[in-house]
Amino acid sequence: MTAVDLPAVPRVLIAEADPWSRDLLKQVLLNVRCDARLDVCADGQQAATLLREKTYDLILADWELPGVDGLSLLRSVRQQRRSPALPFILLSSRNDSASVREALPLAPTAYLTHPLNMEGLTQRLQDLLLNEGENVYCEIPPLAPGMTLPAFLERRREVCDGAPLRVDVKAAVQRSLGPEGLDLQQLEDQVRIDPQITAVLIAAANSAGYHGTPVQTLHAALNKLVPGQSMNLILGLALKHNVVLGDPGLVAYAERHWQLSEDSAEYARRLARMLELDHQRCYSACILHRLGDLALLRCLEDWRQAGGALDDEAIGESLDTFGAAYGSALRTRWRLPLELRQLIAATYSLEGGVYSREALVVNLATQMARLTEHEGLQELAGSKTARLLKVGLTELTRVRKP
Numbered sequence: 001m002t003a004v005d006l007p008a009v010p011r012v013l014i015a016e017a018d019p020w021s022r023d024l025l026k027q028v029l030l031n032v033r034c035d036a037r038l039d040v041c042a043d044g045q046q047a048a049t050l051l052r053e054k055t056y057d058l059i060l061a062d063w064e065l066p067g068v069d070g071l072s073l074l075r076s077v078r079q080q081r082r083s084p085a086l087p088f089i090l091l092s093s094r095n096d097s098a099s100v101r102e103a104l105p106l107a108p109t110a111y112l113t114h115p116l117n118m119e120g121l122t123q124r125l126q127d128l129l130l131n132e133g134e135n136v137y138c139e140i141p142p143l144a145p146g147m148t149l150p151a152f153l154e155r156r157r158e159v160c161d162g163a164p165l166r167v168d169v170k171a172a173v174q175r176s177l178g179p180e181g182l183d184l185q186q187l188e189d190q191v192r193i194d195p196q197i198t199a200v201l202i203a204a205a206n207s208a209g210y211h212g213t214p215v216q217t218l219h220a221a222l223n224k225l226v227p228g229q230s231m232n233l234i235l236g237l238a239l240k241h242n243v244v245l246g247d248p249g250l251v252a253y254a255e256r257h258w259q260l261s262e263d264s265a266e267y268a269r270r271l272a273r274m275l276e277l278d279h280q281r282c283y284s285a286c287i288l289h290r291l292g293d294l295a296l297l298r299c300l301e302d303w304r305q306a307g308g309a310l311d312d313e314a315i316g317e318s319l320d321t322f323g324a325a326y327g328s329a330l331r332t333r334w335r336l337p338l339e340l341r342q343l344i345a346a347t348y349s350l351e352g353g354v355y356s357r358e359a360l361v362v363n364l365a366t367q368m369a370r371l372t373e374h375e376g377l378q379e380l381a382g383s384k385t386a387r388l389l390k391v392g393l394t395e396l397t398r399v400r401k402p
Contacts (some may be wrong), residue, residue: 003114004216004332009035009036009037010036010037010057010058010129010218010232011036011037011039011054011056011057011058012029012032012033012036012037012057012058013038013040013041013047013050013051013061014026014029014038014039014040014041014060015040015041015043015044015070015073016061016062016064016065017043017064017066017206019040019042019133019204020200020203020207020233021062022040022042023236024037024232024233025060025091026040026093027125027240027253028118028121028122028234030126030239031122032120032125032126032130032135033125033130033136034137034330035136035138035291036129039054039056042066042181043065043066044067044068044069044070044073044137045066045068046067047061047065047068047073048073048076049066049102051077053247056086057086057087058088058089059073059086059088059089060089060091061073061074061382062090062091062092062093063092063093063099063103064092067148069200070090070091070092070297071083071090071103071226072109074088074090078106078107084156085107087109088108089110089112089121089124089203090103090108090111090112090182091112091114091116092111093113093114095113097105101155102381106151109124112124114226114229115226115228115229115231115232116228116232118232118236118244119237119368121282121312130213130358140305140376142306143303143307149242149310149314150318151302152303153273153296153300153303153307153318154322156299156302157322157325157326157329158329158333160183160295160296160298160299160326160329161240162196162199162200162295162298162334163196163199163240163291163294163295164243164245164292164298165194165196165237165244166195166198166258167190167191167193167194167197168356169191169197169234169235169237169238169393170235172187172191173231173235174399176375182228182230182231184223184227184230184364187230187231188218188219188222189235191218191234192218192283193265195258195287195288195290195294196237196243196291197218197234197237198218198221198284198287198288199288199291199330199334200234200237200382201230202220202272202336202337202340203335204219204221204229204233204283205220205224205384206336206337207335209260211290212224214340216281216337216339216340217281217284218284219280220229220280232358240303240304241302242277242301243298245298246304246334247304247310249310249311249312250300250304250310250315252320253293253297253315254294254297257293257297258290258294259363259368260366260369261286261287261289261290262285262287264289264347264362264368264369265282265283265284265286265287265326265341265365266283267364267369267399268283268286268364268366269282269283269359270398271364271365271389271391271395271399272361274391275361275389277357278358281340281343282358282359283341284340284343285340285343285346285358285362286347286362286365286366286369287354288336288340288344289327289344289347289362290327290329291327291331292324292325292327292329292330293319293326293327293382294320295327295330296319296323296326296328297315299326300314300315315329327344331344342359343359343362343387344361344362346358346363347362347363347365347366348366349363350363350385357362357389360385360388360389361389364386364389364391366400367380367383367401377397377400380396381393
């Protein structure tokens, strides 16, 4: 079947168990056909049910689906003897010759192994979903009549895609590629100041496809994920809507939150090293503590593009009202480890009577980051947090030095 045979708006089924791989497939496909009608599922039984209920123009399914595996889905589709054959892209972590020989008699349109080659996948989707030289453009839907900004933000809180990107991901990946492949340390150095990349990689490393000790740092996430998977997830973020803010007012707010995150993370790293604590974990908590505010700014960009009015007062009020709730919703929905979430919470306040030393470090570091250039450290050195850590003005001055 060629693109000419497709209806004006194709219907596509994506069946993939891992949530982050599933989201990546969705973004790559929508980047090719933003108008596609998508059904997305996490197990083979649901996919089989959907195949009985609906007619699809393309299927992407992972072989290792729970319930009914992807190869069984392909076999079922081919038994229907549809003409021309329904395009079916089979994905798998199996790259051995025996697996390939098992799949080939069922004539998959493509057999792609993880980690995916995103350029190759994009090209195949373009060949299947677009006529030669064709481009599909999708207009941003206008706001519903009577929609207010608070109501809009409340609706988006549980479904927002996270923060805008601070780092140019394509450039970061390119600089991290060497003769022997992806240099993980170089990649970490390139992207560690970006809260969105950090959160996504930590969440992906803790997803159902990976087991063991919960991952709480970017360093651990990069070393747990397959290098190609890390690269795909990072590059996939650039395909999402509004990952680069266009409104100057929103950009100004984002810059302040990014800088506050980076400064507090760097102070936390130095303090933790000085006190012989887990500096990477402290760095992660601080770099992520403004994730909700940044995610809110990205949703305000959506509001603006949909025709909503936006000024500095509305931005400030929205951050005050929804910023913390957006952060909490994201950390819960992305299933960041509870220990990391608790450490992030400590950047804002210390509750209860017993605090870990890491919690004291991140709390003190964020207080330091909020000081203006002309504010001294004397009062902070006398604070309860500093006293509990047993650090004084001399130590804080050392930490604050460039």
